[in-house]
Amino acid sequence: MSSSAIIAAHSSSWAAALVRISPYTFSAIGIAVSIGVSVLGAAWGIYITGSSLIGAAIKAPRITSKNLISVIFCEAVAIYGVIVAIILQTKLESVPKSSIYEPESLRAGYAIFASGLIVGFANLVCGLCVGIIGSSCALSDAQNSSLFVKILVIEIFGSALGLFGVIVGIIMSAQATWPSKI
Amino acid sequence: MYGFEAMTFNIHGGYLEAIVRGHRSGLLTTADYNNLCQCETLDDIKMHLSATEYGPYLQNEPSPLHTTTIVEKCTLKLVDDYKHMLCQATEPLSTFLEYITYGHMIDNVVLIVTGTLHERDVQELLEKCHPLGMFDSIATLAVAQNMRELYRLVLVDTPLAPYFSECITSEDLDDMNIEIMRNTLYKAYLEDFYRFCQKLGGATAEIMSDLLAFEADRRAVNITINSIGTELTRDDRRKLYSNFGLFYPYGHEELAVCEDIDQVRAVMEKYPPYQSIFAKLSYGESQMLDKAFYEEEVKRHCLAFEQQFHYAVFFAYMRLREQEIRNLMWISECVAQNQKSRVHDSVVFIF
Numbered sequence: 001m002s003s004s005a006i007i008a009a010h011s012s013s014w015a016a017a018l019v020r021i022s023p024y025t026f027s028a029i030g031i032a033v034s035i036g037v038s039v040l041g042a043a044w045g046i047y048i049t050g051s052s053l054i055g056a057a058i059k060a061p062r063i064t065s066k067n068l069i070s071v072i073f074c075e076a077v078a079i080y081g082v083i084v085a086i087i088l089q090t091k092l093e094s095v096p097k098s099s100i101y102e103p104e105s106l107r108a109g110y111a112i113f114a115s116g117l118i119v120g121f122a123n124l125v126c127g128l129c130v131g132i133i134g135s136s137c138a139l140s141d142a143q144n145s146s147l148f149v150k151i152l153v154i155e156i157f158g159s160a161l162g163l164f165g166v167i168v169g170i171i172m173s174a175q176a177t178w179p180s181k182i
Numbered sequence: 183m184y185g186f187e188a189m190t191f192n193i194h195g196g197y198l199e200a201i202v203r204g205h206r207s208g209l210l211t212t213a214d215y216n217n218l219c220q221c222e223t224l225d226d227i228k229m230h231l232s233a234t235e236y237g238p239y240l241q242n243e244p245s246p247l248h249t250t251t252i253v254e255k256c257t258l259k260l261v262d263d264y265k266h267m268l269c270q271a272t273e274p275l276s277t278f279l280e281y282i283t284y285g286h287m288i289d290n291v292v293l294i295v296t297g298t299l300h301e302r303d304v305q306e307l308l309e310k311c312h313p314l315g316m317f318d319s320i321a322t323l324a325v326a327q328n329m330r331e332l333y334r335l336v337l338v339d340t341p342l343a344p345y346f347s348e349c350i351t352s353e354d355l356d357d358m359n360i361e362i363m364r365n366t367l368y369k370a371y372l373e374d375f376y377r378f379c380q381k382l383g384g385a386t387a388e389i390m391s392d393l394l395a396f397e398a399d400r401r402a403v404n405i406t407i408n409s410i411g412t413e414l415t416r417d418d419r420r421k422l423y424s425n426f427g428l429f430y431p432y433g434h435e436e437l438a439v440c441e442d443i444d445q446v447r448a449v450m451e452k453y454p455p456y457q458s459i460f461a462k463l464s465y466g467e468s469q470m471l472d473k474a475f476y477e478e479e480v481k482r483h484c485l486a487f488e489q490q491f492h493y494a495v496f497f498a499y500m501r502l503r504e505q506e507i508r509n510l511m512w513i514s515e516c517v518a519q520n521q522k523s524r525v526h527d528s529v530v531f532i533f
Binding site for chain 2: 018046047048051052053054055056058059060128135136138139142143
């Protein structure tokens with residue numbers, strides 16, 4: 001019996017329950033969150049920008065082509081989510097039944113879960129941020145075209161937030177080493 | 183939740199907000215007004231306006247133009263913009279947009295009742311009504327003899343019905359009572375609108391309560407000044423003031439006992455936001471008070487556009503357009519009557 005089982009037998013029932021959840025569950029949830037919540041953030045941002053852009057372009061048709069950049073920044077957020085999900089799913093390996101609840105296995109499972117959560121929620125808020133700024137950018141550009149480039153700089157800073165999430169997520173997932181098959 | 187409207191406002195209101203901001207960019211600027219003020223005839227005015235957004239509405243008018251035609255066509259543009267926004271809107275924005283027109287409905291009702299009292303033709307009166315305030319069965323107003331009939335025959339089916347509970351009396355309609363009826367209705371309307379905006383919450387509630395409070399206070403001052411020297415008692419005057427705004431409740435107590443303009447000035451100077459209005463006038467002068475109030479109103483409504491994701495931009499846009507139409511009417515009248523030196527007396531620049 002591994003030491004984790006001994007520890008769990010002496011701990012409260014919650015700790016015992018959590019430790020008995022398969023690390024595969026945590027990994028799968030992490031991968032789902034990474035792609036699902038990123039796409040939620042991207043979609044949220046796109047509709048916020050898109051509705052303002054359509055309305056503003058009626059009076060000022062010249063803004064449409066330039067302001068698609070805001071939509072592209074939001075879309076990039078979804079792409080980050082897809083890339084990380086693909087990377088995470090390559091980290092999933094099978095381990096023999098006897099070592100599913102090894103500390104090493106649990107660590108790998110938690111690492112993938114955390115990585116997915118990091119990327120998903122960072123992309124959610126990044127998509128929202130870029131979307132709201134994109135909406136204001138479209139409306140200001142319609143009134144005064146010299147404002148576009150300046151507000152674009154704000155959007156670039158906003159989209160860096162998603163990038164931070166991806167970087168940390170990938171570093172986390174690099175630690176997801178499952179115990180070697182003996 | 184206040185501060186987080188940006189996350190969900192655009193689902194229902196994003197397109198219309200962008201449209202109303204586009205309309206705002208079409209409001210006449212100072213340069214346009216300068217050009218218009220230098221026109222010699224009404225045809226010159228029509229030519230200058232053809233380069234603005236009013237162009238399509240005026241281009242088919244035959245040459246001897248009247249000032250009323252210009253004003254009517256420009257109002258038509260406002261009505262078209264409004265109807266386009268109303269048909270695209272969902273709740274609660276559609277209710278909000280409808281609330282904006284109830285003031286015009288009240289004015290139309292009073293116009294028809296007064297006109298009937300002075301034995302004018304109903305058709306002629308209907309043509310003078312403001313198009314935003316029209317409702318079905320408005321022509322039946324001419325038949326009513328007193329307020330109870332007015333309510334029972336016509337108004338019970340309109341959105342104005344709940345405002346009548348305070349003014350149903352069996353007294354016959356005469357000039358004084360009609361003015362009191364108008365002010366009582368308007369008071370009930372403002373309070374209802376205020377409550378509705380508070381229920382919407384968020385940035386809409388904050389900005390609209392500021393704009394409506396200014397409106398309520400302005401009406402309080404106008405009621406006070408117009409009733410100095412008439413038979414309106416202090417208690418009756420007090421009943422016409424709205425239950426919100428900066429003046430409520432202490433300013434209302436003081437305004438109710440004012441007997442001349444300098445006392446009104448003294449009351450207003452106790453409230454810092456309104457000190458600047460009276461500062462522009464010298465003692466004893468009240469003709470410029472209207473213009474000072476309009477300028478303050480325009481300034482506040484322009485500020486509503488500084489924030490995004492709320493409904494007050496719609497209200498502000500409608501009011502700014504109405505101010506612009508008032509400006510055009512004044513300019514056209516001055517040009518038509520050859521009194522161009524007085525043009526700048528009453529034109530309020532929006533930008």
